Amino acid sequence: MTTTAREKLRSRAAHLGPERRRPQLLDAALEIAVARGIAAVTSSAVAEHLGVSRPVVYSCFADRVELLEALLARESEHMLTATLDALRRARGDDPEAAFVAGYQALLRVVADRPQSWRLVFVAHPDPAVAGRFQQARAIVSRSASQWLGPALKRWWQVDDLDRKLPVITELFISSCEAAVRLFLDAENDWTIEALGDFFGRSMHRAFSGV
Known part of the structure; x- marks a missing residue:
């Protein structure tokens, strides 16, 4: 970024209120985290990335800890909400169609905000990220269990369901994570529809035999 461009950004930033500025700062922090790891996210790095002064960052976040907490809270909440929404779309009387629809819905939300998912599945591992992810994963697992139990009983009359569930x-859940990782792979040439169809049909066959 040229000096003139940085000066223009600083000038514009000075006129933005905190509510408009915070999303920009968090987006910059997310890009840094995905590219270089959580440890690289500092107030100075975010300011430099956006071409603004550090006081601009401090006007929204008191320090690096507050910035990271806000970033992880925003991204984990988005991932949780989107995943639960995708799970709710896996409905219907046709089990295979329901599984396919669910995986495709999940991949669409990944495509909508890929950087959020790369923070967990592709970026450098970090305990702070892992902790947030495990919390969200536990919530999704409970919701998935509440959906899978009645569905398996209705579709296939699964025996000993409490033990198997x-x-x-x-x-x-592991298959959903695998689908996301494959979709985010730089060498992936699958479309959302094709990859969701493949996983949906595969897992339908796996579950129908339990």
């Missing part, structure tokens, strides 16, 4: 739920 925790294993089935973990298999389902």
